[in-house]
Amino acid sequence: MDNSTLKSLLQEYEQKRIKANLISEQNKKELYIKYPRLEEIENKINLLSIKKIKDILSSNKNDIQITEQSIKKLQEEKEKILEEKNITNLSPVYECNFCNDTGYINKNGKTIMCHCLKQKLFNMEYNKSNIGNIENENYSTFSSKYYSDEINESKYGLKISPRENIEKIKKISENFINNFDNPEEKNLLFTGDTRTW
Numbered sequence: 001m002d003n004s005t006l007k008s009l010l011q012e013y014e015q016k017r018i019k020a021n022l023i024s025e026q027n028k029k030e031l032y033i034k035y036p037r038l039e040e041i042e043n044k045i046n047l048l049s050i051k052k053i054k055d056i057l058s059s060n061k062n063d064i065q066i067t068e069q070s071i072k073k074l075q076e077e078k079e080k081i082l083e084e085k086n087i088t089n090l091s092p093v094y095e096c097n098f099c100n101d102t103g104y105i106n107k108n109g110k111t112i113m114c115h116c117l118k119q120k121l122f123n124m125e126y127n128k129s130n131i132g133n134i135e136n137e138n139y140s141t142f143s144s145k146y147y148s149d150e151i152n153e154s155k156y157g158l159k160i161s162p163r164e165n166i167e168k169i170k171k172i173s174e175n176f177i178n179n180f181d182n183p184e185e186k187n188l189l190f191t192g193d194t195r196t197w
């Protein structure tokens, strides 16, 4: 995988986040026009959250408790209004709930790639290869007729004809697939140029 694939995917993720946030802001605006009390509550919660940080920094336990209670009360009121008005979500709706469309999650204190980004990377790499065309290019459509049956070691570097050689390779590959779940089965490695004879 080259870095440009990841880079373009992360740009795509950023665009998705921006879009989700914009939609959420727009929805909020419309909602606040309809129900101004919701905006009042939101603003109060924001101010109290800042106050709470100040309380924590000044280690004023009494104030922290009062601030927390006020926030809780406001949140309850907000939830009640949302429930009454049948409003389900004010937060941005992201495609992936695990990473909120950032592509990364925190696991045991470590930042790791989210499964959604992994899958997208896999799909992109998969499509770049011809493996994605498996419906048309598979064993049932494979034909060795395109390979010469001439035996010419100096020309082909083989003691057998290219056709015999490709049929041998096909057999080895089929055996490999048929024994794929056998732990004793060895790996297959294809090397060399891509070409037909």
Ligand SMILES: [Zn+2]
Residues within 6 Å of the ligand: 096, 097, 098, 099, 100, 101, 102, 103, 104, 114, 115, 116, 117
């Ligand atoms: Zn994700």
